[in-house]
Amino acid sequence: MAESTQQVMDIRAGLSHALGAATDAVQAAHDAYEEALDRRRRIVEAAVARRTKVAETRDGRLRDIDQRHHDDLAAYAEAAAHAADRAAPGAAGDPWDDWQPTPLEVAAELRVGRLLLPHPEHVPALVPLLDQGHVVVRGDRRVGDDVVAGLLLRALGTAAPGRVQLIGYDPEHLGGGLARFAPLAPAGVLTFVGPGGLPALLDDLVANVRRINETVLAGEYTSLRELAAATHRRPEPWRVAVLLGAGELSRHEQTQLQRLLRTGAACGVHLVIQGLPVPAGDGIEFITAAADDHARMSGAGSLAVRLDPGPPQPVVAAACRRIAEAVAAGPAPVALDSLLPQEEWQESAATGLTAPLGDSPQGVPVNVTLSDYPPHALIAGPSGTGKTNLIYAWMGALAARYSPAELAFYLLDFKEGVSFARFAPGRRDQSWLPHVRLVGLNVNTDREFGLALLRFLSDELRRRADAAKQYEVTNLAELRAENPEGAWPRIVAVVDEFQVLLSGRDAVAAEAVDLLEDLARRGRSQGIHLILASQDVSGIEALWGRPALVAQFSLRIALPRARRVLAETNTAAESLPRYHAVVNADSGATEANRIVRVPSAGDRDSWNKLQHRLWRMRPAELGPPRLFDGDVVPRLVDSPDFRRLAPAESNPAPVVLLGETIDVEARSARTVLRRAPGRNLAVLGTRVDDACAVLSTAALSLAAQFPPDGARFSILCLDGDALPGAEALRDALPECGWYQSDNYDWLLEDAASEASASWPADRPHFIFIFAADALPGGKDAADALRTILRQGPERRIHVLGWWRGAALLRDTLGGQASRTDPIGAWVALDVHGSELNPFYPGAGAPPWYPRPWRALHFDRSVHRGAEVIIPYGLS
Known part of the structure; x- marks a missing residue:
């Protein structure tokens, strides 16, 4: 029993030991598994981390690439928009809501719509036409009509009025496709060609191309655009033929059309075609018209195009009216x-004068x-x-x-006017x-x-x-x-x-x-x-x-x-526009006509630049021109002859200045008062102011030739209307005797006694009589005055008198039978030539008709005929 118990206990101990060992083995195996599992987890986590990092890096790179692509597209769109704005400024590219004609110096590309880019930036779609090529419109006819109308209006608006001429061929609609441009027809900017007129139209355009190549470009330039850039003049307009036909073309028509498509643009002849078959070629822009976003342009590649709506009719009408009025008024002159x-x-x-007139x-x-x-x-x-x-x-x-x-x-x-006044010195410009x-x-x-x-x-x-x-x-x-x-x-x-x-x-x-x-x-x-x-x-x-x-x-x-x-x-002159003329060097024969466009030379600023430049180049010895202005009263103090007068101790032949002669040379009308019979002066007429001016001028010019006390001056005024003028003369002279109707007899008696003396006076005596015909006192006064007139000049006594008519002067001299010799010089005012016949030598009367502030001067000692003068003004 004990042995069995021992055995049982041994067995239990062995089992317990085995179980412990097994447990230890299982624990060790578990620990090993956990360690392996942990190691694998760490490997996986590391791999996941690496993959996450790679993914994040890749996603970042993709985002960068996408952003750069977006930025590049925006920059491209912005640059394209700016480039389009530069290529199509003003009327070539402005939207219709604020569109106005804006003539440009050079031809621009023309807007028809906008490109559809994957970016909100607005990029206009442009087509080259003037000086560059032709346009063919296909597809939707209604949309295509709007495209053609927009192209034509923009072309008209970018050029000076009349510089773009339209020729319309529209047999299907009988011109209705271009009806909105009809106001241009009376001004000759738009010409319609009827059905059946296409062959003649193409022939005419080809003839224009040939003429321009032969006579205008003449081998010196390859195109009108090159000529205009070199000379800053464009001698030919742009001709845009709008062909809106349908159907097949004859062989001749196809040949002429191809010639124009190849050579027309260089000569300013362009075609806008809708409804006719045209093969692709250089310089031809094809537009496929469609609604919404389905239009295409050959110049835009695969990009879709949204075409602009047609121009509003009020905009077209206003532009056409303005262009027609400007063309009717004539082209603006060149500078x-x-x-x-x-x-x-x-x-x-040496051999002639040659200059361009325009x-x-x-x-x-x-x-x-x-x-x-x-x-x-x-x-x-x-x-x-x-x-x-x-x-x-x-x-x-x-x-x-x-x-x-x-x-x-x-x-x-x-x-009447001062057209030539700018060529002489003026008050504001010398x-x-x-x-x-x-x-x-x-x-x-x-x-x-x-x-x-x-x-x-x-x-x-x-x-x-x-x-x-x-x-x-x-x-x-x-x-x-x-x-x-x-x-x-x-x-x-x-x-x-x-x-x-x-x-x-x-x-x-x-x-x-x-x-x-x-x-x-x-x-x-x-x-x-x-x-x-x-x-x-x-x-x-x-x-x-x-x-x-x-x-x-x-x-x-x-x-x-x-x-x-x-x-x-x-x-030829009957149909000339403004600023044009016919120049003909063969007495007007028709075959010698040359049409000339005359610059605007009347602009005072432009002319002044030229005149001032030439004036600064003038030779130092070159003086200003003689200026004669019939509306200006000359002044005695401005007379060169008066400025040359100077006092002299002995002056045997004093000079009387009377007025300015109407002559090329600026000179004074003069009479010399020598010691000789007849050296008296008579002023004839009823104009009081003129008479006072002539007598005062004579007195002041005489006074300038004598020193103080070198001559005697006496003034006798017998007319109340002349009193202000006579008093002004009295105040202007340094010293003079003053006489009126109450004391005139002293003057005449003394002067008559001196005139009858056997010796000359010690100094000249000049007697100025205002209204001598009003002399009172009867026969004695008249005899005294006649004695002075006849004998006084040889004694240095001279009468300068005003008679209010030629017949009154004859009465003073003794009547119709008397001699007129005592009056050797006279100035006639409002006296007709026939009245002057007794005082004018030879047969007939002087050719004279009175007019304001003019007079007729005659001095029998020097003149063969009388001369017209302008009395000097004293103020």
Whole structure:
């Protein structure tokens, strides 16, 4: 039992030991598993961490790439938008809600819609047309019509009015596709071609391309765009033919169409086509019109395009109306600078004067020459057509090329105004055009000044002809070569409204025509050229009655609507636009016509820049021109002759200044009071102010020639109206005797006694009588005055009196049978020529009709005929 118990206990102990060992083994195995599991977990965690990091890195890189792509797309869209804005500024790309025509200097691309990019930035869709290519519109006809209308309006708005010309061919709708542009048709900007007219239209466009290549580009330029960039002029308009046909083309039509598609753009001929088959080619933009976002453009690649809606009809109507009005008014003139050379005063006038007057419709300068042929010019144009502007432009072009030693201007304007005043010094601007020697203004009532100019030119012609004989030459070029040190500039005399000079049937007109004919016939060889301008030369009997004279004016310039200046059958001037003229150097023959676009030379700022520049270049010895203004009363103190007067101890022949002569040279009318019979002066007429001015001028000019007490001055006033003038003279003289109706007898008795003496007075005595015909006192006073008049001058006693009529002067002298010798000089105011016959030598009366502030002066000791003068004003 014990043994069994022991065995049991041993077994239990063995089992317990085995169980412990097994438990230890299981624990060890568990621990090993846990360690392995932990190790694997750490490996997995590390792997997961690595994968997470890789994923995060990859996602970050993807986000960076995506952001960079987004930024690049935004930058591209922004750059594309800015580039499109630059390529299509103003009317080429503005939206319709604030669209206005904005002419550009160069052709722009034209907007038709916007590109659909995966970015909100707005990028316009542009097509090249003017100067670049052609446009073909396919797809939806209604949407396509809006595209065509938008293209045409933008093309019109980016060019100056009339510079884009539209030709419409729409046989299916009979022009209805272009109906919104119909207001352009009366102005010639839009021309419709009817059904069946396509072949002729294509032929005409091809002919234009050929002409432009041959005569305009002429091998020097490859395109009109290149020519315009080089010369800053575009001689041809853009021609846009809108072909809205449908159906097949004939073989000839296809050939002509392909020629235009290849060569038209370089010559400014462009096609906008809808409904005709056109194969792809260089310079052709294809637009597939569709609604919403389904449109396409060949220039946009695979990008979709959203086309703009058509322009609103009020916008189209307003633009077309503005363009039509501007075209009807005529193109704006080019700048005066376009006529000027790069270097001034570099040309020689030995053989003639040549300068551009403007440019042709093709942009080619039109040169005009004055030489032996053509020698003289006639210019005609109704009021407001730019006659004065043309003269300015011509003078500016000549003055910039020829120095004052080569060219001299003499300018005369018979119409009321101051067109030529800018060429002489003024109150605000002291500069003058150095070439101008004479400016005559407001001479419409002083035809004598025009006659004086012709006399001056005749004398100059005689001087040059004598020099030519001396050097045995025949013309100015040879004379200049033989006598290079002489002063032989070419003379250009411009007479505006010259018909005034030739109007009437009097001595002035007769002599003027004779002088004109001689100058026109002989002046050409001696470098004297005439430019006669008129609003209408059709009624000038004195000119057209002498065909030999008219024939000398072979250079004819006709402004819009001018009549009869060209040949009778030459009507080219009737349809001229503003700022244009017909220049014809063959007496108006039609085949010699040249159309010229004249710059705007009337703008004072533009002209002043040129004049001031030339004025600063003038020779130091060159003085200002003689300025004669018929509306200005000359002043005695401004007279060069008066400024030269100086006191002299002994003055045997004092000079009386009376007024300014109407002559080319600025000089005073004068009478010399020598010790000789008849050296008295009579002023005749009823104009009190004029009479007082003449007598006061005479007295002040005499006083300036004597020292104090060197001469006696006496004033006798017998007319109350003349009293203010007489008193003013009394106050102006240093010392004088003053007499009126209550004490005149002392003056006459003393003066008559001195006149009857056998010896001369110790000093000159000048007696000024205001209203001498009102002398009271009967026979004694009249006899005393007659004694003074007849005998006084030899005793140095001179009467300067005013009689209120020529017959009253005869009464003073003793009646109708009396001699008029005691009055050796007279000044007639409002006295007709027939009344002056007794005081005028020879048969007939002087050619004189009274007019305000003018007088007729005659001195029998020096004059063959009377001269018209302007009395000096004293203030």
